[in-house]
Amino acid sequence: MPTVSVKWQKELFPAVEIDTSQPPFVFKCQLYDLTGVPPERQKIMVKGGLLKDDADWSTLGVKEGQRLMMMGTADEIVKAPEKGPVFMEDLPEEEQVVSLGHGAGLINLENTCYMNSTVQCLHSVPELKSALIGYPPTGRGSGLDQSSHLLTCATRDLFNDLDKSVKPVKPMQFWMVLRKKYPQFGQLHNGVFMQQDAEECWTQLLYTLSQSLISPDSSESSNTVKALFGVDLVSRVHCQESGEESSETESVYSLKCHISQEVNHLHDGLKHGLKSELEKASPSLGRSAIYLKESRINGLPRYLTIQFVRFFWKRESNQKAKILRKVDYPLELDVYDLCSDELRKKLEAPRQILRNAEGTKLGLKTGEGSSAQKGNDVNMPDAKGTQGASNGSEGSSVATSHDGAPSDKDTQLTGIYDLVAVLTHKGRSADSGHYVAWVKQENGKWIEYDDDSLILQREEDITKLSGGGDWHMAYICMYKARVVSM
Numbered sequence: 001m002p003t004v005s006v007k008w009q010k011e012l013f014p015a016v017e018i019d020t021s022q023p024p025f026v027f028k029c030q031l032y033d034l035t036g037v038p039p040e041r042q043k044i045m046v047k048g049g050l051l052k053d054d055a056d057w058s059t060l061g062v063k064e065g066q067r068l069m070m071m072g073t074a075d076e077i078v079k080a081p082e083k084g085p086v087f088m089e090d091l092p093e094e095e096q097v098v099s100l101g102h103g104a105g106l107i108n109l110e111n112t113c114y115m116n117s118t119v120q121c122l123h124s125v126p127e128l129k130s131a132l133i134g135y136p137p138t139g140r141g142s143g144l145d146q147s148s149h150l151l152t153c154a155t156r157d158l159f160n161d162l163d164k165s166v167k168p169v170k171p172m173q174f175w176m177v178l179r180k181k182y183p184q185f186g187q188l189h190n191g192v193f194m195q196q197d198a199e200e201c202w203t204q205l206l207y208t209l210s211q212s213l214i215s216p217d218s219s220e221s222s223n224t225v226k227a228l229f230g231v232d233l234v235s236r237v238h239c240q241e242s243g244e245e246s247s248e249t250e251s252v253y254s255l256k257c258h259i260s261q262e263v264n265h266l267h268d269g270l271k272h273g274l275k276s277e278l279e280k281a282s283p284s285l286g287r288s289a290i291y292l293k294e295s296r297i298n299g300l301p302r303y304l305t306i307q308f309v310r311f312f313w314k315r316e317s318n319q320k321a322k323i324l325r326k327v328d329y330p331l332e333l334d335v336y337d338l339c340s341d342e343l344r345k346k347l348e349a350p351r352q353i354l355r356n357a358e359g360t361k362l363g364l365k366t367g368e369g370s371s372a373q374k375g376n377d378v379n380m381p382d383a384k385g386t387q388g389a390s391n392g393s394e395g396s397s398v399a400t401s402h403d404g405a406p407s408d409k410d411t412q413l414t415g416i417y418d419l420v421a422v423l424t425h426k427g428r429s430a431d432s433g434h435y436v437a438w439v440k441q442e443n444g445k446w447i448e449y450d451d452d453s454l455i456l457q458r459e460e461d462i463t464k465l466s467g468g469g470d471w472h473m474a475y476i477c478m479y480k481a482r483v484v485s486m
Contacts, residue, residue, distance in 0.1 A: 001017050001018055001019050001020060002017075002018050002020070002062055002063065002064045002066075003015050003016065003017050003018070003064060003065065004016055004018060004062065004064075004065065004066045004067065004068055005065070005066075005067045005068070006031060006034075006044075006067075006068050006069075006070055007067055007068070007069050007070065008031075008035050008037070008069075008070045008071075008072075011035075013031075013034050013035075016030065016031070016034070017030075018057070018062065020057040020058070020062075023053060023054050023055070024051050024052065024053055024054070024055050024057070025039060025053040025054070027051075028042050028044070028051075028053065031044075031070060035070070035072075035074055036074035037070070037072040037073065037074045038072075039053070041072040041073055042070055042071075042072045043070065043071040043072055044068055044069070044070045045068065045069045045070075046060050046062065046068065047060050047061045047062075048060070103123065103162040103163055103165070104161075104162050104165040104166055104167060104168055104169050104454075105168045105169070105449055105450075105451060105452035105453060105454050106119060106120065106162075106168065106169055106170075106171050106449070106451055106452060107168050107169065107170045107171070107451065107452050108451040108452070109170070109171070109172065109175055109193075110192065110193040111192070111193050111194060111195040111196075112171070112175060112193075113195075113198075113434055113435040113436070113450075113451055114195060114196045114197065114198040114201050114435045115171070115174075115175060115178065115185070115196075115198075115201055116171070116435070116437070116449070116451050117198055117423050117424075117435040117436055117437040117449065118198050118201045118202045118205065118423065118435075118437075119155075119158060119162075119171065119174070120162075120421075120437035120439055120449040121202075121421040121423050121437050121439060121476070121478055122202075122205070122206075123159050123162055124420060124421055124439045124440070124478075125228065125303060127224070127228055127302065128209075128224070128225075128228060129159050129163075131213045131224040132152070132155060132156035132159055132209075132213070133156065133160075135152055135153070135156055135212065135213060137153070139152075139212070144211060144212055147177070147180055147181040148181065148208050148211055148212055149212060150177045150180070150181070151174075151177045151178060151181045151205070151208050152208065152209060152212040152213070154173050154174040154177040154178075155174065155205070155209065157173065157174075158171050158173075158174045168451075168452035178201075178205075181204075181208065182204050184196070184200070185201065194431065195431050195432050195433070196431065197311070197320070197431060198423055198425065198435045198475060198476070199307055199475065199476060202305075202423075202476060203253065203254075206225055206229060206253050207253075209224075209225050210223060210225035210226060210253075213225055225253075226251065227301070227302065228301060228302045228303055229253045229254075229301050229302075229303055229305060230251050230252070230253060230299070230301050231251065231252050231253070231254070231255060231297060231299065231300065231301055231304070232249065232250075232251050232297070232298045232299030233249065233250050233251070233252060233274075233295045233296065233297060233298060234247065234248070234249050234295065234296055234298040234340050235247065235248045235249070235250070235293050235294065235295040235296075236293070236294050236295075237278075237291050237292070237293050238291065238292050238294075239282055239289050239290070239291045239292075240290075240292065241282070241285065241289050241290070242282050242284045242285050242289060243284075244282060244283070244284055244291075248293075249298070251299075253305060254305040254306060254307050254476075255270055255273060255274075255297075255304070255305070255306050255307070256269075256270075256273035256306075256307055256309050257269030257270055257272075257273055257306055257307065257308045257309060257327065258272040258273045258309050259308065259309060259310060259323050259325055259327055260272065261325075263325070263327060264326070264327065264328065265327065265328045265329070266306065266327060266328065266329040266330065266333070266477075267333075269308070269309075269327060270306070270335075270338060271338070273309070274294065274295040274296065274338065275292070275293070275294050275295070276292075276293045277290055277291070277292055277293070278290075278291050278293055279291070296338065296339060296340040296343075297335060297338050297339045297340065297343060298339070298340045298342065298343050299343065300335070300339075300343070300413050300415065300481065301481070302480070302481050303420075303478055303479065303480055303481070304333070304335070304417050304478070304479040304480075304481065305476065305477070305478050305479075306329075306476065306477045306478075306479070307475070307476050308327060308473075308474055308475055308476070308477075309323075310322050310323045310324075310425070310467075310473070310475060311323070311429075319429050319431060320429050320431060321428065321429065322425075322427070322428050322429060324467055324468065324469065324470070324473070325467060325468065326466050326467040326468030326473075327466055327467055327474075328463065328466045329419070329463060329466060329474060329477055330419070330463070331418065331419045331459070331462070331463060332416065332417070332418055332419070333416070333417045333418075333419070333479050334415060334416050334417075335415050335417070336351070336415040336416075339415060346412075347413065347414060347415045349412075349486075350412040350413060350414045350483070350484045350486070351414050351415065351416070353484045353486070354414045354416065354482060354484050357484070411483045411484065411485050411486065412483060412484060412486055413481055413482075413483055414481070414482050414483065414484060416481075416482045417479030417480060417481055417482065418479060418480050418482060419440070419462070419463075419477060419478075419479055419480075420439070420440045420478055420479065420480045421437065421438065421439045421440065421477070421478040422437075422438040422462060422465060422474050422476070422477050422478075423435060423436075423437055423438075423474075423475050423476040423477075423478075424436050424437075424438065424465050424472035424473055424474055424475060425472065425473065425475045426470065426471060426472045426473075427470075428470075434472075435475075436448060436449065436450045436472055437449040438457060438462055438465070440459075444459075446458070446459055446461075446462055
């Protein structure tokens with residue numbers, strides 16, 4: 001084996017042996033031990049140019065005693081810690097929560113997984129937590145009933161407990177107040193509290209918060225829940241038999257993914273969900289007739305909630321039966337083609353800015369003369385973690401201030417959303433089986449909240465909860481809007 005010397009910066013390393021039976025990468029590893037320069041940063045001059053990791057030594061003409069020149073920057077020397085190691089269990093609970101990057105689990109009190117999974121998903125919305133923090137102990141005014149006020153306070157306190165604890169939280173106060181406000185969640189069977197439908201719990205809780213988290217002026221823009229979750233729909237109602245046609249507007253807190261033999265993907269189910277038939281009186285015919293209702297999205301929220309319509313009432317068994325069909329859903333959802341023409345026009349400029357910004361990140365050249373950017377200095381926030389919440393009717397966005405009241409920001413929606421939470425159901429009936437929450441953390445990791453059990457999950461496994469068997473399958477998906485600063 002030839003022995004060479006290696007010159008690096010001001011240092012000279014004599015008598016470095018080269019094992020020519022091994023590839024040059026092994027020699028680079030020897031130099032890494034001597035210099036601290038990682039192999040991928042080493043540039044070693046040999047005959048014909050730079051030494052490659054897989055070169056053939058016999059073709060390089062390296063001779064005994066030859067001096068080789070190496071260039072490259074060494075790794076920073078790791079300094080000894082000033083303090084000794086501190087173990088996780090020795091930290092205060094508040095610091096443990098910060099270190100782990102997620103809150104605590106919830107104890108199952110008695111068939112309350114439907115409630116626990118709902119709470120964990122909604123707890124992941126920081127703007128909702130901020131609004132609850134700003135909720136006054138005495139309520140918003142005389143217009144709010146006492147049970148709604150108590151449920152709002154219980155939600156605020158439970159969210160606070162989840163943020164401060166690393167040990168499982170017992171949501172007894174919240175459960176008691178929820179049952180008082182909505183007695184169906186207190187149903188008993190043989191002396192045991194019954195399992196309930198998580199979607200009903202989600203809907204009822206959001207409805208209560210929409211009544212309480214609202215400013216005294218009662219304007220639409222001051223309704224925090226509406227700004228965060230409200231979807232504005234515009235519908236064309238047409239009767240083919242009489243030719244009558246009218247338009248309707250409504251606001252909902254979730255879109256429905258209808259499941260049939262033709263539906264294989266979430267997008268297909270959403271299209272089906274925006275079409276329906278209804279029977280009502282026809283003035284021109286003087287009797288009932290069938291009308292076709294076709295809806296479009298006319299205002300987008302900060303958080304888009306989608307319910308998979310998996311349950312239907314089965315008369316034979318007198319219970320909600322489940323549709324097990326597999327329906328795929330994406331990590332990134334684009335709803336542009338489900339929007340009205342009016343909203344599409346408002347989304348065009350922000351979408352162009354988003355495309356340009358993402359193209360820049362990938363090193364692609366974007367059109368300098370783009371009409372969306374001409375004459376504007378555009379600041380593109382992180383597409384995965386921006387701080388806006390949409391204004392439902394205008395297609396623009398508002399951000400939530402620290403006290404929870406929506407405040408104006410120069411940000412706009414793009415119609416593109418990222419998956420941040422999935423509520424799943426395992427079993428054959430909505431009123432039985434088991435519910436679990438799968439929530440994306442601020443650090444990008446996914447946590448499975450199975451009551452008081454928290455399990456780290458891979459992102460690629462989240463979209464596998466799409467159904468087709470008796471395993472957990474998506475029942476509710478929550479997506480977070482990507483917004484751009486104008």
